Amino acid sequence: MKRCEVLIVGAGPTGLVLALWLSKLGIKVRIIDRTSGPGTTSRALAVQARTLELYRQLDLTAAVLERGHRVPAANLWVKGQVAAHLPFSVIGAFVTPYPFLHIFPQDEHEQLLIERLQGFGVEVERETELMGFNQDGQGVSAQLRHGDGLEEHCEANYLAGCDGARSTVRKALDIDFPGGTYQQVFYVADVQASGPALNGELHVDIDEADFLAVFPLAGSGRARLIGTVRDERAEHPDQLRFEDVGQRAIEHLKIQIQQVNWFSTYRVHHRVAEHFSRQRAFLLGDAAHVHSPAGGQGMNTGIGDAINLAWKLASVLRGKAQPGLLDTYEIERSAFAQRLVSTTDQVFNFITADGRVAALLRTRLAPRLIPRLVAFKTAREFLFRTVSQVTLNYRYMPLSTGNAGHVQGGDRLPWVAEGGRDNFNCLNRMCWQVQVYGAVSASLVQWCSGHGIPVDVFIWSEAHEAAGLVRDAVYLIRPDGYIALARSNADAQVLEDYFEERGLRPG
Incomplete structure (x- = not known):
């Protein structure tokens, strides 16, 4: 055994x-x-x-x-033309070290x-x-x-x-x-192709034709096509070949396909x-x-x-912890899964809905609103933060407490690379740790040292303030890089109480 x-x-x-x-x-x-x-x-x-x-x-x-493909931007197409261009590198430049979609x-x-x-x-x-x-x-x-x-x-x-x-x-x-299955049938195909949509960026057709997304793959002219199968063709998806799926969206994106390397169909489920x-x-x-x-x-x-x-x-x-710590797994991850299903449902219904009104929304309203919306920095950042999952947080949950400025317990630590120091480098350690931006008391450092908790102190700068951090505040960080405690005036007793109340032993 x-x-x-x-x-x-x-x-x-x-x-x-x-x-x-x-x-x-x-x-x-x-x-x-x-x-x-x-x-x-x-x-x-x-x-x-x-x-x-x-x-x-x-x-x-x-x-x-090294092994994948960096996607620098997304493009939304309507009526055979690019209606909106979203450069990830501009949107996420000060949000994450990785301001792109990686394939x-x-x-x-x-x-x-x-x-x-x-x-x-x-x-x-x-x-x-x-x-x-x-x-x-x-x-x-x-x-x-x-x-x-x-x-x-x-x-x-x-x-x-x-x-x-x-x-x-x-x-x-x-x-x-519980949940269900969407009526729409999807196809997926890995192809060798050419055309303006094969430029290494993400392209999505939101026209009244079949929905189509083009994801670039590593190598010249390689792409993954994901599209909908509509009408009577969807009745027997297991019998479909690539030649059977609608070509309108492919033609709208001006894609010339030389070879299909893999093809499959599937239905999409939504369950938690x-x-x-x-x-x-x-x-x-x-x-x-x-x-x-x-x-x-x-x-x-x-x-x-x-x-x-x-x-x-x-x-x-x-x-290092009481078994009750494991209860927080469901509390934290189930809440996120519920929100994710709800959000993707809304997006999915928008891009796949049939009918005249749905087509008008996608082809008339969306092309006008989306470029105006993404012209605002806050809107661009919100979109990028949501899709990239950097906005995911565990606020108001058992392991999260306190706040300092815009940062609350449960948040992902804001990323700052300033003066040759990247505050995420410290997070490579799989342990409890403390970060302070400014000055830290000797008693807190001494307590952390005695409990095996590393303390990293950063010279205060405007970049830290811009990221939402507070000068001299204490940020206690969990082993998975999320902030457990954020407090402007924290001493060793605050940390002592945090661990004792939750049955945790650091170090």
Whole structure:
């Protein structure tokens, strides 16, 4: 019998990132997957800025940037012309070190994560299926079946279900998965093509014709097409070929296709599990929430789930926190998933709605309003912050408290690169830490030193003020880079009370 501390079911990006984070924190994991090998098609594409920021803790960001394709701008097309041009580099220049959309196909992404996981001596156990499990106050007892038919009994402290929308773990926990399925059928095609929409930027046609988005892939003339299938063609999507889908939107974007490398159809679901955990078992990624592909949020949200849960599991397993800390996983991530499904629903309905009124909104009103809207700096930043997930926060939740200026407990730490110092470099550490912009008391530094909490002090500047930070305020930062406590006049007792009230032990 193989025993581990965390048994991870599912080796997609969510499960692999969870395994990596836990392994780096010294937690013994097993990760199983019922498939015979990693995916070979580029399903999810977008790696958002917030994911790139968090990947710095695993030294993954540079490799992702090197292997993928940077998308500098998005274009909205109407009636065969570009109606709006949105340069990410201008919009997000002072928001994040990564002011762009990054394309890194899921199959390549998974391979990179697998390689890094092997560096910790962990292999994905393929053709291994979870048959069932029991749990009690002491741990989880799981029954596994291997590809050769042999069955195995596995003991673990905790179980993580990263096994997709048809999750075996979720079904075994008898957790409802309310929501529905959109009527529209989508197609996805990886193509070799030419034309003005093959310039390395994102292009979206919002005309009255079939919806179409063109995502650039690495390499000249390579792109991913995502479009709708309408009318009677949608009745039997499994029988469709690329030649059967509508060509109007493709013609509107002036795309000349030379070769189709991959083609598939699918329906989009929108569901959120009623609970993200039960006792010692957790749901992450598509096992917990599925939504429309609008905005490229799916994979990034699953990765966010993994990072949120990983440090909490490690803290409890190493005696640095009471088991109640794990309750905050559902509180924080379920709230975000609900908001995300609601937001992507609205966007999805706008871009796919049929009828004369819907067509008028997309072709007449939107082309006029969107350019005017994005002319305002605040509107551009709001759009970028939302899509890139840097605006995601855990305000008013159990681990979040206090405020200093515009920054509140639960917020992502504002990024500032000033005077040769990047305040995100400190976040590469997977630990509790404190940042102060200005002066810090010797007693607070002494208390932090005695509890193993690094303190980074930055010389106050106008750039810090512009980012919403407050001079001499104390920002206590969680191991996942989010602010736990923000206080203008904080002393050592404030930090002492924070940890004691939540049953946490730093260091």
